Amino acid sequence: MTARVGVVTFPGTLDDRDTQRAVRAAGAEAVPLWHRDKDLHQVDAVVLPGGFSYGDYLRAGAISRFSPVMETVIEQARAGMPVLGICNGFQVLTETHLLPGAMLRNNHLHFICRDQKLRVENATTAWTTDYAPGQEISIPLKNIDGRYVADERTLDMLEAEGRVAFRYVTDGPSGDGYGNPNGSLRDIAGITNEAGNVVGLMPHPEHAVEPLIGTGRTDGLGFFTSILKKLVNA
Amino acid sequence: MARVVVDVMLKPEILDPQGQAVQRALPRLGFEGIADVRQGKRFELEVEGPVDDAALARIHEMAETFLANTVIEDFTVRVDEAVRAES
Amino acid sequence: MARVVVDVMLKPEILDPQGQAVQRALPRLGFEGIADVRQGKRFELEVEGPVDDAALARIHEMAETFLANTVIEDFTVRVDEAVRAES
Amino acid sequence: MSLDTVKHAAGTPDAGQPWAELGLKEDEYARIREILGRRPTGAELAMYSVMWSEHCSYKSSKVHLKQFGEKAPENDALLVGIGENAGVVDVGQGYAVTFKVESHNHPSYIEPYQGAATGVGGIVRDILAMGARPVAVMDPLRFGAADHPDTKRVLPGVVAGIGGYGNCLGLPNIGGEVVFDPCYQGNPLVNALCVGVMKHEDIHLAKASGAGNKVILYGARTGGDGIGGVSVLASETFDDSKPTKRPAVQVGDPFQEKLLIECTLEIFREKLVAGIQDLGGAGLSCATSELASAGSGGMRVELDTVPLRDSSLSPEEILMSESQERMCAIVEPDKVDRFLEICEKWDVIATVIGEVTDGSRLEIFWHGEQIVDVPPRSVAHEGPTYHRPYARPDWQDALQADDAGKLPRPANAAELRAQVLQLVGSPNQASKAWITDQYDRFVQGNTVLAQPEDSGMVRIDEDTNLGVAVATDGNGRYAKLDPYAGAQLALAEAYRNVAATGARPLAISDCLNFGSPEDPAVMWQFAEATRGLADGCQTLGTPVTGGNVSLYNQTGDVAIHPTPVVAVLGVIDDVTRRTPVGFAEEGQLLYLLGDTREELGGSAWSQVVHDHLGGLPPQVDLERERLLAEILISASRDGMVDAAHDLSDGGLVQALVESCLHGGKGARVVVPDDLDPFVFLFSESAGRAVVAVPRSEELRFTDMCGARGLPVTRIGVVDGDELAVQGQFDIPLDELRTAHEATVPGLIA
Ligand SMILES: Nc1ncnc2c1ncn2[C@@H]1O[C@H](COP(=O)(O)OP(=O)(O)O)[C@@H](O)[C@H]1O
Numbered sequence A: 001m002t003a004r005v006g007v008v009t010f011p012g013t014l015d016d017r018d019t020q021r022a023v024r025a026a027g028a029e030a031v032p033l034w035h036r037d038k039d040l041h042q043v044d045a046v047v048l049p050g051g052f053s054y055g056d057y058l059r060a061g062a063i064s065r066f067s068p069v070m071e072t073v074i075e076q077a078r079a080g081m082p083v084l085g086i087c088n089g090f091q092v093l094t095e096t097h098l099l100p101g102a103m104l105r106n107n108h109l110h111f112i113c114r115d116q117k118l119r120v121e122n123a124t125t126a127w128t129t130d131y132a133p134g135q136e137i138s139i140p141l142k143n144i145d146g147r148y149v150a151d152e153r154t155l156d157m158l159e160a161e162g163r164v165a166f167r168y169v170t171d172g173p174s175g176d177g178y179g180n181p182n183g184s185l186r187d188i189a190g191i192t193n194e195a196g197n198v199v200g201l202m203p204h205p206e207h208a209v210e211p212l213i214g215t216g217r218t219d220g221l222g223f224f225t226s227i228l229k230k231l232v233n234a
Numbered sequence B, C: 001m002a003r004v005v006v007d008v009m010l011k012p013e014i015l016d017p018q019g020q021a022v023q024r025a026l027p028r029l030g031f032e033g034i035a036d037v038r039q040g041k042r043f044e045l046e047v048e049g050p051v052d053d054a055a056l057a058r059i060h061e062m063a064e065t066f067l068a069n070t071v072i073e074d075f076t077v078r079v080d081e082a083v084r085a086e087s
Numbered sequence D: 001m002s003l004d005t006v007k008h009a010a011g012t013p014d015a016g017q018p019w020a021e022l023g024l025k026e027d028e029y030a031r032i033r034e035i036l037g038r039r040p041t042g043a044e045l046a047m048y049s050v051m052w053s054e055h056c057s058y059k060s061s062k063v064h065l066k067q068f069g070e071k072a073p074e075n076d077a078l079l080v081g082i083g084e085n086a087g088v089v090d091v092g093q094g095y096a097v098t099f100k101v102e103s104h105n106h107p108s109y110i111e112p113y114q115g116a117a118t119g120v121g122g123i124v125r126d127i128l129a130m131g132a133r134p135v136a137v138m139d140p141l142r143f144g145a146a147d148h149p150d151t152k153r154v155l156p157g158v159v160a161g162i163g164g165y166g167n168c169l170g171l172p173n174i175g176g177e178v179v180f181d182p183c184y185q186g187n188p189l190v191n192a193l194c195v196g197v198m199k200h201e202d203i204h205l206a207k208a209s210g211a212g213n214k215v216i217l218y219g220a221r222t223g224g225d226g227i228g229g230v231s232v233l234a235s236e237t238f239d240d241s242k243p244t245k246r247p248a249v250q251v252g253d254p255f256q257e258k259l260l261i262e263c264t265l266e267i268f269r270e271k272l273v274a275g276i277q278d279l280g281g282a283g284l285s286c287a288t289s290e291l292a293s294a295g296s297g298g299m300r301v302e303l304d305t306v307p308l309r310d311s312s313l314s315p316e317e318i319l320m321s322e323s324q325e326r327m328c329a330i331v332e333p334d335k336v337d338r339f340l341e342i343c344e345k346w347d348v349i350a351t352v353i354g355e356v357t358d359g360s361r362l363e364i365f366w367h368g369e370q371i372v373d374v375p376p377r378s379v380a381h382e383g384p385t386y387h388r389p390y391a392r393p394d395w396q397d398a399l400q401a402d403d404a405g406k407l408p409r410p411a412n413a414a415e416l417r418a419q420v421l422q423l424v425g426s427p428n429q430a431s432k433a434w435i436t437d438q439y440d441r442f443v444q445g446n447t448v449l450a451q452p453e454d455s456g457m458v459r460i461d462e463d464t465n466l467g468v469a470v471a472t473d474g475n476g477r478y479a480k481l482d483p484y485a486g487a488q489l490a491l492a493e494a495y496r497n498v499a500a501t502g503a504r505p506l507a508i509s510d511c512l513n514f515g516s517p518e519d520p521a522v523m524w525q526f527a528e529a530t531r532g533l534a535d536g537c538q539t540l541g542t543p544v545t546g547g548n549v550s551l552y553n554q555t556g557d558v559a560i561h562p563t564p565v566v567a568v569l570g571v572i573d574d575v576t577r578r579t580p581v582g583f584a585e586e587g588q589l590l591y592l593l594g595d596t597r598e599e600l601g602g603s604a605w606s607q608v609v610h611d612h613l614g615g616l617p618p619q620v621d622l623e624r625e626r627l628l629a630e631i632l633i634s635a636s637r638d639g640m641v642d643a644a645h646d647l648s649d650g651g652l653v654q655a656l657v658e659s660c661l662h663g664g665k666g667a668r669v670v671v672p673d674d675l676d677p678f679v680f681l682f683s684e685s686a687g688r689a690v691v692a693v694p695r696s697e698e699l700r701f702t703d704m705c706g707a708r709g710l711p712v713t714r715i716g717v718v719d720g721d722e723l724a725v726q727g728q729f730d731i732p733l734d735e736l737r738t739a740h741e742a743t744v745p746g747l748i749a
């Protein structure tokens, strides 16, 4: 029996089908979940994919956070179920307060789409064990509300507890995907909760799982193989 | 320093998708009785020097040419008395 | 129908690049003397029924849980007396 | 308030009507009266006026567009041709692809963000209406002078609008154009293209048949968008107490459109519609009359059932409203419930507003009273046709005689080097990454190639790796010098771009952007360009599947350059064989394919260095283009080339710089003995490409070219980190990169 990974579709979600493809590429079963349905259909983990749920109106993730499916996701996440929020999914996770901080408009105020270099700072979360600590990966970034902010105390706590899971790599030419693309505080690209089961990040691992498509790199596949291993070994 | 507030709202006849999305979400969150929601922008300007008629006229012009897109938006300019009193 | 206005602004300690971009552009457009600009959101809610304390309390809660993200934003709720008077 | 009913109109034949204010000519109004045998009601007048407008009826252009059908090449691939919302092409393996390019020029000048956004929204609905899932968008754009203050208003707004809408829909943007020229000041061109994919059996058509079938309007509520013009009518027919403010600007709601897409695709999957049409220009007037006209019977609509955003709208205004994100479907009665259920699932408002009748009239009612009773064909398909006078302008000879060959050329190697840097940093040749990085090119996870590649390419089948490629091109400068050749050069360039990535060109769509058809000189340009395009498509074997005409792009008497924009669609059986533009492997050999002549008329060099436009554009040899394409496609399929880049504006040197920068490798280049270095680098002869060939493939590749008779010249090797032209100059890649990439951000900031 393989692992069942749920992929939530909110109205306006865009990357649900790509995320399902990435889940399958890693060898797990992808289970579509609908925002109005509280039932998680016995999935072992959930991905909240990217997109513009509810058009990103009001604030990115603000409206979807109140959907029925999220009631169950929040409950299960607190009980330890692995949850990954990608881009809009990360924004939803901050709005639910499963992850601290908030996402604001990029400091240059534009949408940015590029291949982004990040460093995996925490390779012990449910979603990152297939990476080496400190490993640099390159995956697509595409958003307009990608600037991570939190107050100093929260930031210090995240650092102290090793909960900055991914950081933008800044020491290289920006044409090659280096640099902080949006003004995120402390170059934070993604974070984890204390238990390591809930992870959110802005760049899109699901767009980097096949050679030739997108950037032609497969650096994102590790997210999905990590969770598969964890669930199968559990 | 005095504060001048410029409120910019979509003209009433212009579609406001954001306001609409907010309004549609409210009943689901248990808030009934809101017949309409419009979402606009609020600018708080900290003005150096006196906020006299000349200054307000300039801010009005600024709002008209820059802060608001008068093809689709209306705006209002007013002095924030609370802040003026404090300062 | 009465109108209630909810103003939502980023907390002072949070960087506001939109406000900054506006402020930086002003001198180029010939507007001097604006020391700071912050940009926020303004919501106009058309409320059915009386806007009594209970209604305002509910709107306050709505602002706190939904219209504003209090991790980064402050908000104020007030009745738009102009509209109330008219109706 | 008095409702102008059919009965009332019949009884008041002499009531004055504002036909002139609505843009109708006297004889057109007379013809409407003749068709109806009475004066039209206000609602009927509104419908005819908007449907008979240039924009909807193509009255000035259709006599010329006919050639696209008459000269259409024999082509089995064409499944649906001109006339539907978009053409459909067979790409094999049971798949069909639909694509179309459309303009949203005038609205984008008034309100750049919303104009461009709703341009994307409109073309996406056209594609959706064919039964296809939209899979990519492109945006050919033209602005006034790069340093003009108004360009700083228009360009960022347009780009943000295209990105804001397209990104939110989840459609990868895989290419386009950005051109600056003072001729577009006041008339920016915002063209938008969408590509969609479906299985053959899923093709849907816009027709209403089957008496008793229901007419369902679904999507956004109807508001007063885009009906500034018809308010004349409303204010004449109705008393003055109602609000008269009607926005001419349409505002887009991409979130609503995304729901509309998903909802419609689910409806298609369950085979619930008998006919479908999007609502675009002319809103319900267009959708109801076109559906009824293409179908077998009549249609009856209860207009007061239309869900409104603004309850004060008059029936005329509801008919005219161009509110976005709406569709109209014809559904069999027993499928209506399921249809509405799916709409509910996606939070999409859906309303039965009428039904198909066994009559022959389009009948519209307002609270029980009949306000429209017309033969639908007379509204939708039998509008006026003009044979506008056209004449070759008297300045054309002088323009062509003003040969760019006589312009002063760089006197020495140092000047040549400086002009290379000037060229690649000029606004038109500079990198557009600042713009294209604001577009999501990865979404949907099928993008194989996107900007800055020669064509955008998406995979359409994950198992077989079948893919399609699209490129759009246009060159108003060439077309100004010779509109016939200019249209063919646009076609040739887009065709070549598709082939350069390894895809086989199949069909085209076009957007014809011109000045006023009432000016005989402009009409001549239009006639020449359409003739050139039709002839060119016949030679290349690529049918025109559909497109769009945008006229009146002029300020006062001054028209834009004639600007036919051509989009070529190609197919590639295995996307893993695609060819990118970047030089990535040191040591690979560089070959120039095709003939280089001294051709500088309309060139980027003449514009950038001398601000000059004159002479003749490059010669067109479509047979040569065809041969070049065959070679590029074979070489790509058989792994003989690792990179390819077509040559167009800016000539060889521009292509070399782009390929070096994109691949991150330099090149050492030798000028062939028989060519002047300046001509070698800057000439814009058509029918050429540069390719990088692995050494192991050299013989096979040159043999193939030799055997097929394609001129091929070895010009150098991929090497180092500079562009070195032997005996002339070396320019480090960093210096090129700065020149190429700093320009556009610098213009906007
Ligand atoms: N507005 C735009 N949107 C998307 N892509 C664009 C846009 N403008 C230019 N591009 C892309 O940038 C690249 C270079 O453009 P261009 O020099 O016009 O190409 P070419 O001359 O080969 O037709 C192409 O891949 C093109 O698709």
Ligand SMILES: [Mg+2]
Residues within 6 Å of the ligand: D453, D454, D455, D497, D645, D646, D648
């Ligand atoms: Mg090209």
